[in-house]
Amino acid sequence: MKGILSWLSVAFIKYVSVNGRVIIFDPWTRTEGNNLCPFFSEDFESADLILISHDHHDHIGSASSLSKKTGAIIGGPDESMKRLIKEEGISPSQIVNGGSGYITGGGADLGWIKIIATPAIHTSRTSIAMGTIIQIEDTTIYHAGDTSITAEMEIFARLYPIDVAILPIFGIATMDYIQAAEACRLIKPKVAVPIHFDFCKNPGETLANFLKRCKAINPEMHVLKTELNTQYDLSEY
Numbered sequence: 634m635k636g637i638l639s640w641l642s643v644a645f646i647k648y649v650s651v652n653g654r655v656i657i658f659d660p661w662t663r664t665e666g667n668n669l670c671p672f673f674s675e676d677f678e679s680a681d682l683i684l685i686s687h688d689h690h691d692h693i694g695s696a697s698s699l700s701k702k703t704g705a706i707i708g709g710p711d712e713s714m715k716r717l718i719k720e721e722g723i724s725p726s727q728i729v730n731g732g733s734g735y736i737t738g739g740g741a742d743l744g745w746i747k748i749i750a751t752p753a754i755h756t757s758r759t760s761i762a763m764g765t766i767i768q769i770e771d772t773t774i775y776h777a778g779d780t781s782i783t784a785e786m787e788i789f790a791r792l793y794p795i796d797v798a799i800l801p802i803f804g805i806a807t808m809d810y811i812q813a814a815e816a817c818r819l820i821k822p823k824v825a826v827p828i829h830f831d832f833c834k835n836p837g838e839t840l841a842n843f844l845k846r847c848k849a850i851n852p853e854m855h856v857l858k859t860e861l862n863t864q865y866d867l868s869e870y
Contacts, residue, residue, distance in 0.1 A: 634772050634796040634823060638865045642669035643691050644778065644829050646799055650770050654745065655680045657699065658765065658776045658799070665694035669831050671862050674698040682746065685709030686778025687755060687762035688716065697721040708741055708748055709734050710760030737763050745769065751789045753780035755807070766793050772867065775820065777801060779829070782812040787819035797867065798822035801829035802843045810843035818850050824870045825856045 637649045644659040645667075657680050661667040664674040674695050680703040685693045687710065697717055700707050707714065707728050714734030717723040725732025729741040729748070740748040747768040755762035755778070764777045766789065775790070776799045798820045801807035807829055808816065817825050825847060833839040840858065847856045855870045 634870065635770065635868045636772055638774075638797065638826065638867060639862060640826070640828055640859050641672060641862060642667060642831055644686070644776070644799075644801065645670060646776060646826075646828070648767075648774065650772070652770060654682070654769065655703075655705075656682045656684065656746070656767065656769070657705070658684050659686055659692040659778065660695040660699050661691050661693075662695040662698070664698055665690070667691070667694065669861075674702055677703055679703050680705035682743070683707045684748065684765050684767070684776070685713060686753065686765060686776065687757040688713040688759045689757060689779070692778065693717075697723055700727055706743075708765075710750075710757070710763060711736055712760035713757070716759050734760075737761060740766075749789070749793060751775070751777075752783055752785045753778050754783060755779040755781075766795070768793065772796055775799065775822070777816070779807045781808045782816045782819075784819075786816055790820040790822075795820050795822040797824045797826060799826040799828055802827045802839055803829040803832055804839075805832075810839055810846060814843060814846035814850055817847055817854060817856075821851075821854075823855065824867065825854060826865075827857070827859050830859075831861075 646658040711734040749766040751764035753762040800813045802810040
């Protein structure tokens with residue numbers, strides 16, 4: 634398990650592999666209205682792949698601007714990808730699988746990275762919502778997107794053993810910290826990364842409750858006390 638992981642607010646994650654590949658999950662910058670994020674889209678010099686869980690603005694809002702700025706290709710639900718082509722001027726060549734995206738259970742193999750789309754229970758402007766597993770350089774990362782806990786998490790984790798599980802703990806529109814901690818029991822990751830708690834009334838309390846519950850469930854699992862724009866070296870866990 635290697636690479637550098639950073640949380641950039643809400644569900645926005647940046648991962649840099651050992652070989653320097655830059656993967657971005659669910660980008661939403663200040664350029665597109667996210668005042669919680671420390672960066673504008675113009676601040677990103679490079680990216681190789683942008684992965685979208687679903688077509689809500691706080692998860693897809695900066696996908697087009699970052700792709701156009703960096704040349705990164707985009708992966709995500711098929712109808713959502715087609716909307717980016719039709720409404721936001723993204724070339725089909727900039728989207729995986731020849732512009733078609735993918736559907737839950739499928740994904741894409743780009744040679745240097747494998748993408749697996751997992752079930753999520755949530756709404757979306759277009760297509761279905763999903764989670765995303767990536768396998769790159771002997772590291773497997775699961776970004777749950779927006780979802781409640783699902784029994785399928787255990788199945789996919791058994792098929793693709795998870796090093797890092799990135800899980801929302803917001804409640805209201807996603808699973809809360811209780812469900813997310815139970816999801817860790819199902820997934821059994823080496824590292825759990827709580828996200829999407831900055832919308833909470835009391836983010837610090839929500840995060841502390843998640844950490845406490847995870848420690849009771851599995852004391853050996855490392856749980857990040859996720860801090861904004863902090864670089865986490867996964868080789869240390």
